[in-house]
Amino acid sequence: MLRILLALCLFATTAHAESDIKEVTSPGGIDAWVVEEPSIPFVSIEIRFRGSASLDLPGKRGATNLMTGLIEEGSGEMTAQEFQTAREALAARFSFRAFDDTLSISASVLTENRDEALALLRQALTDPTFEQDALDRVRAQVLSGIASAEKDPNDIAGMAFDAAAFGDHPYGSSIDGTVETVNALTREDMFAAHRNALTRDRVFVSVVGDITADQVGPMLDDLLGGLPAEGPPLPGDVAFGLDGGITVVEFDTPQSVAYFGHAGIKRDDPDFFAAYIMNQVLGAGGFESRLMTEVREKRGLTYGIRSYLVPKFHSEMVFGSVASSNATIAEAIEVIRAEWARMAEDGLTPDELETAKTYLTGEYPLRFDGNSEIAKIMVGMQMIGLPPDYVINRNDYIEAVTLEDVNRVAAELLKPEALHFVVVGKPVGLDSTN
Structure with missing residues (x-):
């Protein structure tokens, strides 16, 4: 247990609080860093999975990005609209984003309905449905973004630079995929991307707020225990490939x-x-x-x-x-x-x-x-081994x-x-x- 000085901005006022970072391992073996901050009745949870878009299968570029955009679009017995209604009723905030190497999940939930909100998040993470209508709708959004990028000088420069610098490595192409690869993605591809990207062997977690370290372990097993234990191999390292x-x-x-x-x-x-x-x-x-x-x-x-x-x-x-x-x-x-x-x-x-x-x-x-x-900083520290x-x-x-x-x-x-x-x-x- 380590004493650290954290600057907490509470109700738009910056206050300094001396807090404990506690390292927790759940009964199921999930590690997390926890800062107990009971002064405000909510909890922030940051979850990162290493791999993300770098795990896209050959010919399936854009699958992880598209899958991540579908996580809130229907799960369990809920449609996308039913899920959003339930989340809003609980005043919970969830966000899901895919990057080159990291799939990011952020959640903020009130103490009074923490269990219900996290049960909803667990459903989204472990039991997505990837219904065809939702897939087609989110696919159209991704394709619109790709079309826009093809007309934006900054996006064009970034894609050309990455392609030249990193070639066939995943870093060499956009995580969005191409019009051809995204149009070809199926529901089965979404389930495959989900199995590959959300695995317990590559998860990093931090929790900050109105919760005790003793409560975090069981919470994590309940939230993430239903995910696959291991994922596929990560891509290898790649040297920067451009000369002057x-x-x-x-x-x-x-x-x-x-x-x-x-x-x-x-x-x-x-x-x-x-x-x-x-x-x-x-x-x-x-x-x-x-x-x-x-x-x-x-x-x-x-x-x-x-x-x-x-x-x-x-x-x-x-x-x-x-x-x-x-x-x-x-x-x-x-x-x-x-x-x-x-x-x-x-x-x-x-x-x-x-x-x-x-x-x-x-x-x-x-x-x-x-x-x-604070939760984002702590989970980032874990990912790079600090x-x-x-x-x-x-x-x-x-x-x-x-x-x-x-x-x-x-x-x-x-x-x-x-x-x-x-x-x-x-x-x-x-x-x-x-």
């Missing part, structure tokens, strides 16, 4: 969108915090970042630009995005490459390091702004990074010659290099 250069995707628009990046750093790398601070200064720090200063403030080439560290479960990259007019996108790319090189060669200044540390340590407690957010005391020590990790650490990592990680830009639009003076 430019890919232009012609699209009739007055403004070009560019996605750019190269290989990155793993989340469990000892140098991750140094890279995190470096990226804050390079492109994650909003108007204080170098990229925003050079590309927007000094030259007026864009409204916004950011860079990210993206440590996925099976690959990692340093990634960024920018939009500029067709006439100026080439100049924007030149400036980005120059800032990448300047950071790699010269590193941060002492003032930049201290400013970044002050921001990163100051904003961290503000993330804990309610039961749901211990409960990370909440206490995280800012110490930031403070321990030295200027020498950051500048060494910048020189090792940032490779301006390896940056690949995928540009969607009609850029002037810019041609594909491959």
Whole structure:
């Protein structure tokens, strides 16, 4: 049991409460982290299943995403409308989302009807019906999203970048699938996707609110015990597959969108915090970042630009995005490459390091702004293998990074010659290099 300082935002007022993270294992073997917070009569539950859309079967791309959209669309003996009516009567909130590597389930329920609300959630998770009319209705929504993405420069750039960087790996294609794969999906495919994605061997749970740790174990067995014990193998790791250069995707628009990046750093790398601070200064720090200063403030080439560290479960990259007019996108790319090189060669200044540390340590407690957010943070920590005391020590990790650490990592990680830009639009003076 660990004492942690959590900032709880209750009734729009931020209060600080010292709470216990308790590690619980249910009688059936399901692990969870629990924070008891009885001051408000509701409970937030965050459930994550590792695998998600990465487990789509060959030729079935989009199955997990479509299945996830159907979980509330009828279960047990209830139709979709009956399920929604029952949920609303209980004032319960459920949400279900599929991502590359994670299927996310969020629930907030009142203490007074917790058992009834969780029984409804259990029915949705363990006994979905995937009726054909619901399947056709949600399929139409997904297809509408796919059609919209095919006309959106940002979506086009993202899909082209992923396809080039990750090829046949699941990361190389949209979790939505294609018009062809989604149209071909059947009810049997939904049941198969459900069996593969929702399994007890890959579940992570956090619970925050008006409940005791002793109550959580039996609750989890009741809620999740009916799911399959094990899932199929996860996909293997994949190296970032793009060399430096430019890919232009012609699209009739007055403004070009560019996605750019190269290989990155793993989340469990000892140098991750140094890279995190470096990226804050390079492109994650909003108007204080170098990229925003050079590309927007000094030259007026864009409204916004950011860079990210993206440590996925099976690959990692340093990634960024920018939009500029067709006439100026080439100049924007030149400036980005120059800032990448300047950071790699010269590193941060002492003032930049201290400013970044002050921001990163100051904003961290503000993330804990309610039961749901605390639960999300805790389940995310579990998924990447962080211990409960990370909440206490995280800012110490930031403070321990030295200027020498950051500048060494910048020189090792940032490779301006390896940056690949995928540009969607009609850029002037810019041609594909491959």
